[in-house]
Amino acid sequence: MTIKLGILGVGKIAHDQHLPAIAANPAFTLVGAANRSGAVDGIRTFPDLDALVAGVPGLEAITICTPPQDRHTIVRAALNHGLHVMLEKPPGASLSEIADLPGLAAAKNVALFATYHSRYAPAVAPAKAWLADKHITNVRVRWKENVRQWHPGQAWIWEPGGLGVFDPGINAMSSLTEILPAALLITKADLSFPANRGTPIAAMLELTDIAGLAISVELDWRQVENQMWEIAVDTDAGSLLLSGGGAMLDIAGTKTDDQDQHAEYEGLYKRFAELVPRREVDFDIAPIKLIADAFMLGKRIEVEAFTD
Numbered sequence: 001m002t003i004k005l006g007i008l009g010v011g012k013i014a015h016d017q018h019l020p021a022i023a024a025n026p027a028f029t030l031v032g033a034a035n036r037s038g039a040v041d042g043i044r045t046f047p048d049l050d051a052l053v054a055g056v057p058g059l060e061a062i063t064i065c066t067p068p069q070d071r072h073t074i075v076r077a078a079l080n081h082g083l084h085v086m087l088e089k090p091p092g093a094s095l096s097e098i099a100d101l102p103g104l105a106a107a108k109n110v111a112l113f114a115t116y117h118s119r120y121a122p123a124v125a126p127a128k129a130w131l132a133d134k135h136i137t138n139v140r141v142r143w144k145e146n147v148r149q150w151h152p153g154q155a156w157i158w159e160p161g162g163l164g165v166f167d168p169g170i171n172a173m174s175s176l177t178e179i180l181p182a183a184l185l186i187t188k189a190d191l192s193f194p195a196n197r198g199t200p201i202a203a204m205l206e207l208t209d210i211a212g213l214a215i216s217v218e219l220d221w222r223q224v225e226n227q228m229w230e231i232a233v234d235t236d237a238g239s240l241l242l243s244g245g246g247a248m249l250d251i252a253g254t255k256t257d258d259q260d261q262h263a264e265y266e267g268l269y270k271r272f273a274e275l276v277p278r279r280e281v282d283f284d285i286a287p288i289k290l291i292a293d294a295f296m297l298g299k300r301i302e303v304e305a306f307t308d
Helices: 012-023 049-055 068-080 101-108 124-131 166-179 262-278 286-297
Strands: 003-008 028-034 061-064 084-087 112-114 136-144 184-194 202-209 214-220 228-235 238-243 248-251 299-303
Touching (some): 003 012, 012 061, 012 262, 049 068, 068 101, 101 112, 124 228, 124 248
Parallel strands (some): 061 084, 184 299
Antiparallel strands (some): 184 202, 202 214, 238 248
C-alpha cells in the first residue's frame, strides 16, 4: 500500500522539484494539496491544512513547502494531526522555534524529516567518502547565483526570517557539514544588506573546526554571468572540487560527468519513504545553526538598494 501524501504550499519549488519527485516514487500517492490561492492542476486543492485534513480521509503524510516565517505553527499543527511531516529547507525561521519539533514528533509517534536537498546531489556522497581519511588543509566555498532568475518576485525572502542569500546558502552549509568530518563554527561574518531590504544579498564568512581548519565561504545573489555552486578542498592527497551544487566532482584532475539534479529530490522522497513506516525523526540542525551564528556574529554592511 502506498503512503497517502499531501503537499502544503505549491509554489515554484513544489512545481519544479517536489511534484515530479512524488510522481516518480511509487511509495507515495499524492491525494491533495493546500495552497493560499488558486488550484493545483489534477489535485484536490484546499485553502489550508485543516481543510486538507478534513477533506481527505486517511491522509497520512504531508510535505510542507511554505515560506519559513509561518512554518512552526503549521508543522506543529500537522504533527498534532498525527501526520508524518517532510520539511523543505530551511526547517524554520529561527532555532528556538524548531527546537521542540523532534520531541513533538516522537511523542506523536510520527516521522519528521528536515530536508537539505543538496546533500542528496549525486557527487556529495563520493566526496564525503574520499575526504574521510584525508588530512584537510583548506576549504573554499563559492555559492554565487542570480536571485532574479531563481527567486523571481518572492518577497518573503527579503523579509526577516526569510534568510536572504542564506536561502540558497543553506545548501552550501548542508553540503559542507555533510562532507567534512568535524563540527564547524563561524568565526567571522560580513553581511551585505541592500538599503531597502531586511535580509542580506551577500555574505563573506570565515569558519573553522576544532583543529583550526581555515574555511572561507562567499555567498552572493548578484551573480548574473558564470553562476557557481562549488566547494574546493585541499588535502594531503590532492585537491577536490565539488561543483554544480554537488552534481560534479573533480578529484586531482579526474572528473565525473554532470549528473541530473532531479536526483536530489528523488533521494529525499526515497529517504522519507524509509522514515514513515519506522516513524523516525531525521532532523539535523547543523546547517541552520551556522546561519544563525552568522547573523549573531555578523557585521552589517549596507549596499545599494535592490529592485526586482
